[in-house]
Amino acid sequence: GAGVSQSPSNKVTEKGKDVELRCDPISGHTALYWYRQSLGQGLEFLIYFQGNSAPDKSGLPSDRFSAERTGGSVSTLTIQRTQQEDSAVYLCASSLATGSGFRAFFGQGTRLTVV
Amino acid sequence: AQSVTQLDSHVSVSEGTPVLLRCNYSSSYSPSLFWYVQHPNKGLQLLLKYTSAATLVKGINGFEAEFKKSETSFHLTKPSAHMSDAAEYFCVVTYYNQGGKLIFGQGTELSVKP
Numbered sequence: 001g002a003g004v005s006q007s008p009s010n011k012v013t014e015k016g017k018d019v020e021l022r023c024d025p026i027s028g029h030t031a032l033y034w035y036r037q038s039l040g041q042g043l044e045f046l047i048y049f050q051g052n053s054a055p056d057k058s059g060l061p062s063d064r065f066s067a068e069r070t071g072g073s074v075s076t077l078t079i080q081r082t083q084q085e086d087s088a089v090y091l092c093a094s095s096l097a098t099g100s101g102f103r104a105f106f107g108q109g110t111r112l113t114v115v
Numbered sequence: 116a117q118s119v120t121q122l123d124s125h126v127s128v129s130e131g132t133p134v135l136l137r138c139n140y141s142s143s144y145s146p147s148l149f150w151y152v153q154h155p156n157k158g159l160q161l162l163l164k165y166t167s168a169a170t171l172v173k174g175i176n177g178f179e180a181e182f183k184k185s186e187t188s189f190h191l192t193k194p195s196a197h198m199s200d201a202a203e204y205f206c207v208v209t210y211y212n213q214g215g216k217l218i219f220g221q222g223t224e225l226s227v228k229p
Binding site: 033035043045091093103104106107108109 | 219
């Protein structure tokens with residue numbers, strides 16, 4: 001597709017279960033970002049990739065969160081042993097490159113609800 | 116730490132009146148600044164961006180923003196609000212020395228009254 005694609009669009013999971021969120025960036029975009037937006041909060045940076053490597057993982061809230069990117073394309077964000085505070089919209093964005101000024105294109109997000 | 120601050124969490128205007136959404140960033144070398152809009156249940160959409168060219172930037176839907184280095188501000192304006200402008204607006208900054216990591220403000224919710 002022409003835009004950033006995220007799946008699933010909605011996910012309801014039980015507390016303690018693991019979830020995987022997927023992001024398909026725009027073809028050719030080397031930079032990929034993960035953010036989350038909790039209810040009433042601004043966007044919180046989680047991690048970004050340049051190619052397959054993650055120069056900045058500083059936003060991952062705990063060791064239950066991990067992310068990988070393979071082939072410089074698809075990325076998965078994994079949350080282990082989900083907690084209710086993990087409920088949020090998880091947004092993925094990609095850009096042609098990192099560096100100041102490159103426009104990021106955002107996916108529609110995955111709404112995660114932990115019950 | 117480098118940051119961006121949106122001074123109002125909520126702004127309410129009447130249809131047809133001007134809109135002003137305020138944003139200040141922490142001073143740094145070569146910032147690039149963006150405004151994004153998020154309508155309910157939709158993804159983020161770029162309104163406009165500043166990347167060291169003209170200080171007055173025009174965006175989509177009649178929005179514009181002015182980069183003022185002396186005030187470290189990048190306020191978003193529109194002369195006349197429309198009902199369809201009701202949404203959440205995010206001011207975003209990237210810095211050359213941070214590899215392009217997007218730093219988001221907390222967002223401003225814009226309400227437009229008929």
